[in-house]
Amino acid sequence: MDFPFDLNGLFPERISMLDQNLYAGRKTHGRLDAQNQTAMVIDELGKASAKAQQLPAPITSASKLQSNRHHLYLLKDGERNGGRGVAVGYLKVGYKKLFLLDQQGAHVETEPQCVLDFYVTESMQRHGYGLELFHFMLEHKKVKPEQMAYDRPSSKFLAFLEKHFGLKHSVPQVNNFVVFDGFFRYKSAVQLRKVQPKKPEGEIKPYSLMEREAVRVEQKARPWPFVCPTATPPSPPVGISSQFSRSLSVGSSPSRTPPCPAPIPGPRRGITTRPQLSDSCRAKRTRYGFLLSPARASHLPLHDKKQSGLPLQTPLQLNSYHSRRTDYCHRLLKLTKPASLAVRYEHRQVLS
Numbered sequence: 001m002d003f004p005f006d007l008n009g010l011f012p013e014r015i016s017m018l019d020q021n022l023y024a025g026r027k028t029h030g031r032l033d034a035q036n037q038t039a040m041v042i043d044e045l046g047k048a049s050a051k052a053q054q055l056p057a058p059i060t061s062a063s064k065l066q067s068n069r070h071h072l073y074l075l076k077d078g079e080r081n082g083g084r085g086v087a088v089g090y091l092k093v094g095y096k097k098l099f100l101l102d103q104q105g106a107h108v109e110t111e112p113q114c115v116l117d118f119y120v121t122e123s124m125q126r127h128g129y130g131l132e133l134f135h136f137m138l139e140h141k142k143v144k145p146e147q148m149a150y151d152r153p154s155s156k157f158l159a160f161l162e163k164h165f166g167l168k169h170s171v172p173q174v175n176n177f178v179v180f181d182g183f184f185r186y187k188s189a190v191q192l193r194k195v196q197p198k199k200p201e202g203e204i205k206p207y208s209l210m211e212r213e214a215v216r217v218e219q220k221a222r223p224w225p226f227v228c229p230t231a232t233p234p235s236p237p238v239g240i241s242s243q244f245s246r247s248l249s250v251g252s253s254p255s256r257t258p259p260c261p262a263p264i265p266g267p268r269r270g271i272t273t274r275p276q277l278s279d280s281c282r283a284k285r286t287r288y289g290f291l292l293s294p295a296r297a298s299h300l301p302l303h304d305k306k307q308s309g310l311p312l313q314t315p316l317q318l319n320s321y322h323s324r325r326t327d328y329c330h331r332l333l334k335l336t337k338p339a340s341l342a343v344r345y346e347h348r349q350v351l352s
């Protein structure tokens with residue numbers, strides 16, 4: 001990807017590591033024009049990456065980089081474009097607090113280095129540039145590929161990981177991150193902490209923080225109430241080869257097509273009521289967690305929830321239609337502590 005300015009002046013090295021400051025070289029440090037140009041390069045690559053991955057909006061941009069503690073490795077080819085250089089691609093990584101399942105299915109709290117976004121411009125793919133970026137990052141971060149978690153890797157990226165690093169067998173997860181065999185061996189690196197089975201409800205952590213989920217929600221805000229006549233629960237992930245599947249996790253990996261929420265009361269496939277629940281807590285169980293009817297939840301004191309038969313260790317999960325109702329979320333928060341909710345990333349915006 002070329003730009004109407006000299007990339008070699010902006011990025012002195014073939015691979016530059018960019019952070020919140022958006023400066024790659026000492027010479028350009030503090031220069032606003034250099035920062036703006038760097039922002040333009042990141043934004044354009046971010047848009048191309050989103051397009052390549054069929055995401056509704058970029059998950060990588062200069063402003064996102066400035067507001068997160070992520071690191072972006074940017075690769076240029078300095079010879080091209082009449083010696084002004086072209087941007088080849090980038091690899092974005094960062095730490096994420098994740099609640100993962102180990103091989104035995106036990107919940108483990110981790111904070112691994114994650115690959116969050118990875119892109120090589122279309123015409124330059126399959127020429128080894130991705131591997132060059134990846135190797136550089138591994139060396140710089142002093143990590144091994146199996147120590148990292150991967151945020152909904154695309155089929156191309158899965159093929160890449162298998163070819164170059166032999167990463168093939170993933171450990172099934174209930175979120176959209178993929179970890180491979182060997183991940184749980186690196187205890188110190190991923191800072192594993194087994195979650196006690198009998199935790200007080202306030203200590204349960206969210207499963208994942210997902211940028212990819214957030215951009216999708218930003219794009220498809222819908223009015224309340226959500227009425228969807230042909231609602232079906234989101235499909236479980238399909239095979240690795242499907243371009244719509246972004247995860248090997250079991251359970252709740254969303255497909256690219258946003259799931260259509262069902263109207264709140266009313267039977268639907270995949271939902272079963274729990275007869276022992278008290279009348280004040282009409283909760284329905286789905287494979288995503290428990291749905292509390294907003295109307296009833298608003299009157300539901302915490303002790304009722306405890307008496308309702310809901311296992312307190314089971315994280316309540318706000319689902320799509322609840323999350324759009326900020327007032328509902330706030331009411332629900334009065335009933336229980338935020339940390340006890342297994343909240344998908346987009347909902348955290350509402351909660352925070």
Ligand SMILES: CC(=O)SCCNC(=O)CCNC(=O)[C@H](O)C(C)(C)COP(=O)(O)OP(=O)(O)OC[C@H]1O[C@@H](n2cnc3c(N)ncnc32)[C@H](O)[C@@H]1OP(=O)(O)O
Pocket residue numbers: 049052053115116117118119120121124125126127128129130131132150151152153154155156157159160161163
């Ligand atoms: C967590 C995430 O970031 S998920 C998003 C990952 N990004 C994308 O899917 C965006 C589009 N794809 C790309 O930008 C690139 O293909 C990348 C970043 C995945 C890999 O970069 P490349 O420069 O192509 O990788 P590199 O040349 O080093 O390795 C090539 C290998 O990657 C895999 N790969 C790359 N492109 C493809 C493709 N179109 N189809 C299948 N496998 C592919 C293959 O294993 C390939 O080996 P092969 O050519 O012998 O089959």
